[in-house]
Amino acid sequence: MGGSFVMLCVRCRATEAxxxxxxCELCDAAERLDGRTHLxxxxxxxxxxxxxxxxxxxxxxxxxxxxxxxxxTDLVSAGLDLWTAGFVDRVAGGDWAAQDDWADSESVTxxxxxxxxxxxxxxxxxxxxxxxxxxxxxxxxxxxxxxxxRGWAIGGWFVPVVSLWFPRRIASETWYASxxxxxxxxxxxxxxxxxxxxLDNAVSQTVSRALDRAEELDEIxxxxxxxxxxxxxxxxxxxxxxxxxxxxxxxxDVRAHQPWPPAAxxxxxxxxxxxxxxxx
Numbered sequence: 001m002g003g004s005f006v007m008l009c010v011r012c013r014a015t016e017a018x019x020x021x022x023x024c025e026l027c028d029a030a031e032r033l034d035g036r037t038h039l040x041x042x043x044x045x046x047x048x049x050x051x052x053x054x055x056x057x058x059x060x061x062x063x064x065x066x067x068x069x070x071x072x073t074d075l076v077s078a079g080l081d082l083w084t085a086g087f088v089d090r091v092a093g094g095d096w097a098a099q100d101d102w103a104d105s106e107s108v109t110x111x112x113x114x115x116x117x118x119x120x121x122x123x124x125x126x127x128x129x130x131x132x133x134x135x136x137x138x139x140x141x142x143x144x145x146x147x148x149x150r151g152w153a154i155g156g157w158f159v160p161v162v163s164l165w166f167p168r169r170i171a172s173e174t175w176y177a178s179x180x181x182x183x184x185x186x187x188x189x190x191x192x193x194x195x196x197x198x199l200d201n202a203v204s205q206t207v208s209r210a211l212d213r214a215e216e217l218d219e220i221x222x223x224x225x226x227x228x229x230x231x232x233x234x235x236x237x238x239x240x241x242x243x244x245x246x247x248x249x250x251x252x253d254v255r256a257h258q259p260w261p262p263a264a265x266x267x268x269x270x271x272x273x274x275x276x277x278x279x280x
Contacts, residue, residue, distance in 0.1 A: 053137055053256060057253055063123065071239060080112060081109070081224045088220050088221035131153055131171075135150050142177035146177070171190055203233060
């Protein structure tokens with residue numbers, strides 16, 4: 001007695017796949033509309049291993065809170081650096097009594113710096129845990145929507161040169177896999193987050209070197225002002241980072257509760273290269 005087989009769409013896992021595709025007609029149409037069939041010319045491949053859906057909400061809020069705390073610390077540091085620049089200008093103008101105020105400013109700045117040195121690494125650790133979790137969740141939502149192994153979700157931040165674009169690619173693929181095909185909003189927030197991140201790092205390193213090289217009082221005052229402006233930009237980046245983290249967290253939480261496409265609640269079943277016929 002003959003038999004027939006039915007292969008479910010590897011994206012929604014709810015509808016029969018087309019005869020020449022691993023996706024149903026609706027998912028194929030969504031792929032063509034949003035231009036992600038090959039993810040920038042790179043063919044999509046199923047992610048090896050299993051992926052388990054876990055809520056990113058608690059980690060997302062923790063990450064956003066720590067980023068906000070770091071941003072607040074940068075804001076206070078910017079004010080202190082502008083204050084210090086004023087003291088240096090007064091000393092350069094012959095007001096040597098300002099040296100005592102300058103010393104007080106340096107003492108307060110050192111305490112703020114110590115607090116930042118605790119908050120910033122903590123925010124990075126929590127962010128990396130959140131970033132990897134959202135990537136794994138994205139594999140559940142769309143196992144064919146990725147071009148890199150999940151290990152790069154953390155390793156990509158620490159490898160020289162590739163750290164300039166690997167994390168952004170992973171974030172982009174996670175972003176798109178975490179929204180339904182009906183959602184046509186582009187990744188403007190993601191691009192702002194990544195652009196300000198790169199610019200913030202470049203500017204911070206530049207002004208830090210300028211402060212280290214400053215020798216004359218007027219050079220020191222000017223360098224402190226540059227550092228303050230850099231810290232104000234860091235505040236802007238922190239705000240955008242908070243918005244990005246909360247947006248992606250919310251998208252994954254909504255996607256997990258959507259009736260279509262249904263989110264998996266456990267390990268992904270393996271997708272065979274060629275479907276086997278059912279036994280009857």
